[in-house]
Amino acid sequence: MAEVNEVSSLTDFINNDSCCLIFDTNIYLNLYEYSPETTDFFVKLCEHIKHKLYLPSTVKREFDNNHHSSLSRQRNKFRNAVSNLINPLNQMEAKLSHQFEILRSFNFPSIDDLQETVNANIGTLNRTLNTYIDSHQEFEEINSRFLDSDIVNELICEIIENDRMLEAFTIEEIYQHCSDGEKRYKNKVPPGYKDDEKKKGINAFGDFLIWKEALNFCQANNKNLIFVTDDVKEDWYRMENSRRIGFREELVNEFKRITSCEVIGVTSSELFSELAEVYGEEIPSTAEWIIGYDVENYLDAVKDSGIDMDIEELLLNSLEGYIDTSSLSSYDGTNFEYQDDSFEIAYISGAFEGYDDGTAEYNLTFDIKAKCDTNEYYGRDGDSKEILLSPTRTHDIEGRFEVRLVRRIDSYLDYWDDVNLYDEIEIIDGLFVETSILRSEDICIECGVRRGIYLDYNQEPICERCIDNNEHGEICTSCGFKYPVEHMFDESTCYGCSSREFD
Template sequence: MKNMFKGYLAFLPELKSIELKKATICFDTSALLNIYRYPKNAADDFIRAIEYFKENIWLPYFVALEYQSNRVTVLQQQARVFDELLGKSRKFKDDVLGLFSDKQHHSIPYGDVAHLVERFDEEFRTFIEGVKEKHPNYFRHDPVQIQLMNLFDGRVGDIPLKDTLENLYKEGEFRFENKIPPGFKDAKNKEHEVKLYGDLIIKSKYADFIIWHEILNQAKSTSRPIILVTDERKEDWCWKENNIILGARPELVTEVSMKAGVDFRLISSTQFISVASKIRKISISKSTLADIEQSLSPSWKEFVLQAFRAIGPIVKLEELYSWIEENPLRALTANWKATARKTIYYYCKERDLFLGKEILFEALDDSTYQLLPEHYHFSG
């Protein structure tokens, strides 16, 4: 029975380096692009870990294509952060000083406040502009891209033929209609997106299924277990219960077992570097694991949304706090409760801190909030 239903074994034993040495280690697009989001030392360590397992690594063709296609977008996102931070500082200064034009206050000396705010803005801008100046220009020279291209040279899946793609589209449509993972979560969002390679037009809505098809074929041809390193949290890849990831979808584990006769395991970049950190030859810095965990931590917006979807659409603040403490998806600071509250306020039009963009929550009273129906959907 254990072999028949191995896909339903949640919380598998801790992964060992010997298991990675016996398996084919695949990386998906999210795992590769996230390298650009790590501090430099952590990025170097992550690439060094990939290099250590060089004889075992392999990339589906479509992952390699997505990486090359989306790399510049990620670089642009990183570059924009500097200007966004400077804009936030400027807005803070304008907002604080603007209060005095409407709300004069005899106990608050305007001159002192203006001096403090101006000083903060000036020092903050000087700091950010200094960091920006030191930030490497990966648009001109990208050492990450060069290293990855060298490491995966000869270790990428074959370019699919047009006839093969057409057959995969038909099979993918059948699977999506029947919610057979993976890929059905992208079916609507990427309906009209395409990726081009020469004269080859690849429909992005089928990307995850095409990648999965490549992984299955690799498992069949090598008869080796497959370990997929991914930072995706989508329900068509991950087995979730109450927004806690238990592993790969049981259907995926079962399909690999039935069609290739090998095991399939899905791990995060954090798990991958955690295993690598225990191998002396790689020499991973002690701070790398924490840096990668921090880089991949869900935003507070995502964190709070997960809590509401797990508890129910109507949540009291104390219930929210309890859920967060029991499900620490990210590091909690001393003031994390205030951060959680403010996250709700930013997306609740009844609160003064409402950002004025997206409405996610409705205030029922001072301590009770409802997640709006259009945002309340279960994953798992």
């Protein structure tokens, strides 16, 4: 067996290449009990160690058995949060009313005035609580959407998809381990003997089966182990006056004897705190988490909000500020103008950059196409001294732009209000470059807008839309040029081509 590097601290275990991690079932199930931002953060921390994270088959079976009830319990916690906030006040009001009746029966003075004053204060408190509830209704929606995404189950599925679920015991092996576990439990040998007091059948030996799976895997693969469980009882941890002081020595010794490797046992809070420290992950504020969690919906709202007009205004007000003028053909700096209605703005991507002191920032990327017109300086008229410019050249330009949005958020209610999606907008990067040029002599003589790629009988340009029979003329099917109707011999042939045919 290969030599295994000795490790001592939790950090050493995390950084050790020959180390694996196994979560007890309660770690996965407890993630449903936390707030959405906490669960999201913990699962993201697991990204750093997921290549070392393995799933015992017994954990998968126990998780599946309890998955639905864990989801339902968390949904109900949020649904009941409102009534749980109001109920104590209603109960207090009923109890006080009863006490006032007792005092009134004893002829205490001014009871009616006292009751009126108390009821007024209760009414104020009731309105305060309801105002808070009304302004934070979105949290139940956040929790519901978060549970629908079920990132805990996704983490387990990913472990399985990456072939890191441990091989299940056969039914015969399970019966044998249960028999062995029964003997261990009688002698209070960890783990799991505390479960014997409240569970029956195979379920009573779940902890022992998980431990056996971990032992077998680490022995076969020469792995050190971080075993993570929030089951803080004496059959996993050494306890002293109800205080946990370390993993059971019997488990450490058994693991080393069977695998020749080392094990450390920790709770989820210890592991996640250490992972955050080791990998430099800052625990996000609730506000930052909730904004980052909803970024996709926010960006969808921004795209539909008319942001194109704001970006176009920034570009129009800047004139040459966002264009590489050196890329413009025959441009000498004399005259430059964007064509107002020419902008085509396509959203590419967006990201939440962070939240600080009530301000959220986002960076968005857009591909933008436009047209601009330029004229070259020709000099001055000798008599009038009027400036002479070249014919207008139209340039097709395009570029990729980074746009920064700033939004001031004083409360969660402000965040969910779509009336004002951003307070500041600025272009922080991007430059137009020329992709093609359209000189005045290239413009279609009929529509005066598009590039002429065909010719009329005078060798003037006509675009692909105007090269058709219309009020301006007809196409000769022989030479292909467009002629005025009076120059046509018949509906398909010009006089020139018809005379050549007769010749």
